[in-house]
Amino acid sequence: MGKLATTIDEQILLLEARGMILDLSKEKVKEILMDIGYYRLGFYWHPFEKNKAHEFEENTKFSDVVSLYYLDVDLRHLLLKYLNRFEIHFRTQVIYIVSNYYKQSPTWFADSHIMQNSFIYNLKNNYYTEQFINQNKAIKKHHEKHINDRFAPAWKTLEFLPFGSILAIFRVLKNKKCQESISNQYGVKNVQIFKDYIKTLLTLRNICAHGGQLYDFKTPKGIPKIPKLNLSDNDRHSLNGVFKLLYFMLDSISTSRKNELKQYITELLKENASNDKLKHIIETKIGYKFV
Numbered sequence: 001m002g003k004l005a006t007t008i009d010e011q012i013l014l015l016e017a018r019g020m021i022l023d024l025s026k027e028k029v030k031e032i033l034m035d036i037g038y039y040r041l042g043f044y045w046h047p048f049e050k051n052k053a054h055e056f057e058e059n060t061k062f063s064d065v066v067s068l069y070y071l072d073v074d075l076r077h078l079l080l081k082y083l084n085r086f087e088i089h090f091r092t093q094v095i096y097i098v099s100n101y102y103k104q105s106p107t108w109f110a111d112s113h114i115m116q117n118s119f120i121y122n123l124k125n126n127y128y129t130e131q132f133i134n135q136n137k138a139i140k141k142h143h144e145k146h147i148n149d150r151f152a153p154a155w156k157t158l159e160f161l162p163f164g165s166i167l168a169i170f171r172v173l174k175n176k177k178c179q180e181s182i183s184n185q186y187g188v189k190n191v192q193i194f195k196d197y198i199k200t201l202l203t204l205r206n207i208c209a210h211g212g213q214l215y216d217f218k219t220p221k222g223i224p225k226i227p228k229l230n231l232s233d234n235d236r237h238s239l240n241g242v243f244k245l246l247y248f249m250l251d252s253i254s255t256s257r258k259n260e261l262k263q264y265i266t267e268l269l270k271e272n273a274s275n276d277k278l279k280h281i282i283e284t285k286i287g288y289k290f291v
Helices: 008-017 026-036 038-048 062-101 117-127 130-135 137-145 154-160 163-171 176-184 191-209 239-251 255-272 276-286
Strands: none
Touching: 008 026, 026 038, 026 062, 038 062, 038 276, 062 154, 062 163, 062 176, 062 191, 062 239, 062 255, 062 276, 117 163, 130 137, 137 154, 163 191, 176 191, 191 239, 239 255, 239 276, 255 276
């Protein structure tokens, strides 16, 4: 069985016993612990621990941990905005290119000649349910008007599927020309590499959307290198490498949006680098190098 629940006062005593300097007022520390939570905040004091007994390095301040937490929060909010821009664009390319290739099959995503059967089975049983229809007004309206249709057309249905499902649709398309056409929209000729890129961005998006930790993010699979994407060996596994990947993808959509995101990230990291401990984490964990 896990440890028993502890009170805020007990949590404070434990942090002090492990060597953390509570450089904020006791009332403020309590407020933060009640707001963020001891367990969640623990993910952000992990890099300040010196051993498996969870003792802290000398001069570890509570405010440093909180600052790292809010750096992560700011990065998540910032990245989500631009990941959403990319997601919408990618979704649009899939809908437009495949729908126009198969003009006679408006519901091509459920056509076994076009898609793999495993996806169609999953779609029918887990996604395109009565609940899905009732939750999305455009889909519900379509079926009220076209009562014999099993599915609404792709340009309606795919707008309401999650990003992961859009990637799944792209991955299991039987038509390689359609895949290549979509991949080429982003300057990537190798479809498998493009699939890896989208998977990486989907992983990042899910971490951001569900409040996961970014500062120590490592790509599950190294980001493939291509000449147009300037990655070092370290970048292939770091959050900084994913920054570069997102810049690259956004550049195919809007150079101004790419430059905008790059500026915001640079300013945010430089602002936090005024704290030497955070600067060290940004350089060693995130992989960002200050000029």
